Amino acid sequence: MMKIIKILSQNAKYPKGIIGNFILSAMNLGHNKTALWAISKINLQDKKIVLDIGCGGGKNISNFINLNKNLIVFGIDCSKTSVEKSIKTNKNLIDEKRVFISNQDVLSMDFEDEKFDLITAFNTTYFWSDIKRGFELVRRVLKPNGEFMILNDGGSKQALEKYSKTINVENMLLCDEYENLLKKLHFKNIKIYKHKNERTVCIVSTK
Numbered sequence: 001m002m003k004i005i006k007i008l009s010q011n012a013k014y015p016k017g018i019i020g021n022f023i024l025s026a027m028n029l030g031h032n033k034t035a036l037w038a039i040s041k042i043n044l045q046d047k048k049i050v051l052d053i054g055c056g057g058g059k060n061i062s063n064f065i066n067l068n069k070n071l072i073v074f075g076i077d078c079s080k081t082s083v084e085k086s087i088k089t090n091k092n093l094i095d096e097k098r099v100f101i102s103n104q105d106v107l108s109m110d111f112e113d114e115k116f117d118l119i120t121a122f123n124t125t126y127f128w129s130d131i132k133r134g135f136e137l138v139r140r141v142l143k144p145n146g147e148f149m150i151l152n153d154g155g156s157k158q159a160l161e162k163y164s165k166t167i168n169v170e171n172m173l174l175c176d177e178y179e180n181l182l183k184k185l186h187f188k189n190i191k192i193y194k195h196k197n198e199r200t201v202c203i204v205s206t207k
């Protein structure tokens with residue numbers, strides 16, 4: 001049992017191979033309800049170009065385009081298995097040059113300054129080895145007044161404790177710790193939304 005939990009937790013952090021691929025399919029399904037709830041907190045109609053960091057199986061990339069057909073969406077993920085799965089999920093949109101997916105770690109992402117109107121991070125920030133550095137880079141590639149949205153399962157103290165036991169996390173922060181960090185980095189209009197499931201939080205802020 002412990003071995004299974006270890007394999008699942010390693011694959012949530014860094015999906016790899018057949019098991020990783022299976023977990024990505026499960027995440028595309030299992031994360032979708034809360035992801036759509038979080039996306040509903042953002043006005044997509046005034047956005048043109050979006051970056052989804054840690055795009056996993058790529059479901060949120062297609063969610064964005066389904067909600068605003070004019071968007072151009074970039075996805076990055078440090079796992080090759082995730083990138084392959086995201087490419088498969090969004091094949092037609094990639095062929096139409098509306099979606100671009102690449103294998104990049106947030107801490108070394110290679111985009112020009114002030115490129116994106118919206119940057120999202122669904123269930124990924126707690127795997128980053130340096131959240132502060134990650135947020136600084138998010139700020140660099142975000143347009144002035146661009147929005148940054150974080151969704152995390154494990155928003156409450158109880159959920160956090162449960163998650164950090166089963167998932168191989170680097171940094172689990174509580175909502176107020178995220179808020180303080182974002183403030184320190186001069187993000188403004190910070191809004192925190194708590195899902196009725198009592199474990200999912202969505203934090204939206206503006207550059």
Ligand SMILES: C[S@@+](CC[C@H](N)C(=O)[O-])C[C@H]1O[C@@H](n2cnc3c(N)ncnc32)[C@H](O)[C@@H]1O
Nearest residue numbers: 027031054056077078079082105106122124127
């Ligand atoms: C739990 S999955 C979430 C996937 C997807 N966002 C979702 O909500 O279903 C976490 C994803 O973040 C990616 N990831 C973890 N650390 C990362 C980093 N430093 N840079 C980019 N991607 C990262 C993992 O490879 C994995 O695909």
